[in-house]
Amino acid sequence: MYNNSVCIPFFYAKSALAIESTMSLSCAVSLGQQCSPQATKCSEFGETVLVANEQYNGMLKDPSKKYKPYKPLNLPNRTWPDKQITSAPRWLATDLRDGNQSLPDPMDGEQKYRFFKKLVELGYKEIEVSFPSASQIDFDFTRRLVEEPGLTPDDVWLQVLAPCREDLIRRTVDSLRGAKKAILHIYLATSPCFRQIVFNMDKKQSLEKAVACAKYARSITKDDPSMAGTEWQFEFSPETFSDTEPDFAVEVCEAVKAAWEPTVENPIIFNLPATVEMSTPNVYADQIEYFCTSMTEREKFVVSLHPHNDRGCAVAAAELAQMAGAQRVEGTLFGNGERTGNVDLVTLALNLYTQGVSPNVDFSDIPSVIKLVEECNKIPVNERWPYGGALVTSAFSGSHQDAVKKGFALREKAGATDDDEWRMPYLPLDPKDIGRNYEAVIRVNSQSGKGGAAWIILRSLELDLPRGLQVEFSKVVQKETERVNRELRPSELVTLFEEAYHLKSNPRFNLIDYNITTDRSQSPAPPEPGKALSTTNLKRRFTGIIEIDHVQHAITGTGNGAISALAAALSTLSIDLDVVDYKEHSISQSNEGGLGREVKAATYIQCTAAGSKHQVWGVGIHADVVQASLIALLSAASSFLTSRAGSPAPFRPIRSNTLTNEDLQALEQLTASPETATANGGLSVKVNIDGLTRQAEQ
Incomplete structure (x- = not known):
């Protein structure tokens, strides 16, 4: 063997087919393409051989040599799978901090203010507005929200973030001086990976640092008489919580809780982030339930979530973790954030909404939200993004279009109103509820059937085409879409119908x-005298x-x-x-x-x-x-x-x-x-x- 390669006698490996019959190659192609065997000497055969790699171009055939599976938590008595989400959590929007710090071009002060104003308009009561110790722009923006009358409503909490360093905590607290409601959020990574690689600390040192920072934060906020005009909340994040030993995460948070001394009326917030998503959502839910049931004085702390989307499961992780006992969720609109992003607050909110649970935030005009997010983030919302994407309420497939058309016809026949139960094939949410119309529900291309074109004709001309005419016109549409090789706009479809059936142009x-x-x-017989002739027959x-x-x-x-x-x-x-x-x-x-x-x-x-x-x-x-x-x-x-x-x-x-x-x-x-x-x-x-x-x- 030569470095994960297989030796094949040259006399036998004169063709790619010979090689493939000797071993199971990862790519069945001729030599000189992907596999690229090399001729070399091999002691095993004592002659020149071809060496074929036992891997793909980049990926390993056996990834277990490089990556280890995530070890799940042993929680045999878990109760969260039997729970349901029946109310909205406390929402924390971190677009202006976590979202902003991940942008290639961070927002300027005016863009941040526009974004803040939209979040308030949507109904968010807790907004992480900055990382004041990281930049002067963030510090100045925070001061503007505190100092300018009318910018921050009295019921909105301004949250700011700081690492576990006393000088940076002081700078962060200074940015909030004079605020009515403030949440000081400090964090310290507690996982073995970060303790060993980033900080070079052991468990004891990490715990002591977390406690010292909590005590210092307390001394310059709620224990400082000069800060008495501000209503303070304290949030602590054991960063990389999902990769931290569960018992150590509990130990650190117990110590921080004792240092801060929360009350039932003003509980401490423990934010438990999946800083990097490393497991399936059920494992994260197990970790949250273990934390909730292992900590003391449950009534004196709020469990907050901060899932990232590295494995594409942030929404599921957040929902299962709420079932496991979490009361608060931090995220961003449409999931902006480091790497693959944060959990999407829009998806979480509208998932609740479509289950009949009020999310306590208002996305009645989602087009305006998308417009602002795209302008400030300079990143477009993906067309297939849940609820927000331009295509999420559109049906192109013929069978989908036919089902949607029948669904709307049934609602119209029943005289359904906007408040009546929504039961619609392929559409879990009424587009009107989020500020969209029905015009974009059905889109016509070469894959569409009769129902799609018929829907647009019905919506545009009020013509309810018989099924036979739908079938015939769909052939006309198919021919035209294949000719132009693209989707037909509704106006083009209407023109095509009017031309095909001579409604506008002069017919022959x-x-x-x-x-x-x-x-x-x-007439079979003349009428009787004095009576008119019946023309019925x-x-x-x-x-x-x-x-x-x-x-x-x-x-x-x-x-x-x-x-x-x-x-x-x-x-x-x-x-x-x-x-x-x-x-x-x-x-x-x-x-x-x-x-x-x-x-x-x-x-x-x-x-x-x-x-x-x-x-x-x-x-x-x-x-x-x-x-x-x-x-x-x-x-x-x-x-x-x-x-x-x-x-x-x-x-x-x-x-x-x-x-x-x-x-x-x-x-x-x-x-x-x-x-x-x-x-x-x-x-x-x-x-x-x-x-x-x-x-x-x-």
């Missing part, structure tokens, strides 16, 4: 003028002028209703469509002048071409429900011709000598007036039927 079929009458020629006659590709045609036809009569009329032009599905509903749209709204009918018609399985949909919108239906059928006819682009329409223009007397009379009645109102609200002159026929033939 345009209804110029029409009349619907009862076809009395097919009589057919309807459509008579009208339509424009096809800018050429007007006079058409007429009869059917059981207006739609079938128009279909029969279209068949005279060899446009043979059978109606197979019909849906309609009312919508409310703005007037043309934009001064009000009016109720209109929205109609959807699905047709098949005669003798074909090809299906098309048409959409019509009009204040008159009958005309909306006619427009929808012509929209379907336009779609039918569009689907056969390049093929001329097989028109068979009617001739006046082929019309029945009833048809001729109907057409003459339609065009008898010199000016006749057209279907789209315009005016048309008297139509010459034979002239239209000749024009169509040409």
